[in-house]
Amino acid sequence: MTVSNVVNKRFGSMGKDVRAEVERAISELGYRPNASGRSLRLAKRFSIGMVVVDESPTFLADAFITRVVAGLSNYLSQRDYGLVVQGMSARTLPQSALVRRHETDALCVLMSGPASRRRRLLERLAKPGHPVVVLQDVGSDSDGVISIRQDDFGGARELAQHMLSRGGRDFVFMAPDVEWPAIEQRIAGVTSALQGDARSTFAVVNCADGGFSDSQAAIARYVAQSGWPNAIMGGNDQMGISALKWVIDQGLRVPEDILVSGFNAFDTWQYTQPMLTTVISPAYEMGASAGAAILDMLEGNLPSERHRLFPVKLQPGGST
Structure with a gap:
């Protein structure tokens, strides 16, 4: 002993x-x-699953996902738990070995897709009765399910208000084709901020996978069809930086002629000229919080805070 x-x-x-x-x-x-012997004796696998429901094979290239995984992994490893990370499509998730065979003690899930499909998937994952933490979505009231997300609505609303105060009127929001709940919340936050200003306009531009080339092509098509906006909001920093560079390449001045912003503040925003206005995300802390909640639930302690909302912070830069 x-x-x-x-x-x-x-x-x-x-x-x-x-x-x-x-x-x-x-x-x-x-x-x-001996991990196998220990697992058998204690009826635990000492392993947590992280599932990212995303069609993209390069899902781990996303800066938000990598920071969430880092926070979750570091918290678990300090407590002798391993982390299994898998990306998969919504149609393959229910039949995946990670779900079907109960290869882990609990699951942490980050889902894309329509809201109705996300709810069905979450209900399916919660049925076996082992703990589930859903990230960046509202989750459900099912026993053993908690949600952890950042305040994308509030952050986007504050960002839009900031750009309004700097003269923004004709707004364009750049979004990936894939439906992410965080992007939905950011669009809703911008819409809320602009409702009080009768002079403002708002359009959402789909940017395929949100990569550099697709984002620049999308904003170029919009300008060709609808004319220049005077405020461009990237759904994340990558799209915001793509727009910033394209606008400058067209001979316009930022922020004098057009305001540009991003979202999440993961390193690259600091290297732009002018420096990108963005919103600071607590993604790493969210991952660590998910790890703490999972281990608490495995000990039989359901967290009193079933739906945790992390605050975000506006980071003004030279681009506005």
């Missing part, structure tokens, strides 16, 4: 000399616990 307590970092009232003696013996013997 003493050896088990040392291996599992349950030091309690254990004396320093006893702990040091056990750790010295572990080192000399090269001892490592």
Whole structure:
């Protein structure tokens, strides 16, 4: 039992000399616990699944996803849990080994697609009864399901109000073709801010996968068809930076002729000239919070806060 307590970092009232003696013996013997045997004895796999419902094979290139995964993974690894990350389409999720075989103790899910489909998938995942944390969506009231998301609505609303105060009137919002709940909330936040200004206009431009070339092509098509807006809002920093560079390449001045913004503030926004106005995301902290909630639920403690909303922060830059 003493050896088990040392291996599992349950030091309690254990004396320093006893702990040091056990750790010295572990080192000399090269001892490592047998994970399979431990899982069988405790009826736990000591593994958490992270599922990203996204058709794109390069889902891990997304800066928001990588930070969520980093926060979740670092929290779990410090507590001797592993993390299995898989990207898959909505149609393959219900039959995936990660879901069908219960290969993990709990699931953390980040879903794209229409809201009705996301609800059906979440209901399917919650049925087996093991804990589920849904990220960037409202979740459900099912037992064993909690939601963790950032305030995309509030952040986008504050950003639009900031751009209104700088003279923004004709707004364009750049969005990927894939339906992400965060993008839906950002569009709703901008719409809310502009409702009080009768002079403003608002259009959403679909930018395919939101990559650099697709984003620039989308804003170029919009300008060719509808004329120049004087405020462009990227659904994320990548799209915002794409627009910023394209506008400058057309000979316009930012922010004198046109205001440009992004969203999430993941490193690259600081390297633009002028510096991009954006909104700071707590994605890493959200991942760590998801890990804490999952382990709490595995211990039988359902968090009192079933739907946690993380605040975001406006980061004004030279582009507005």
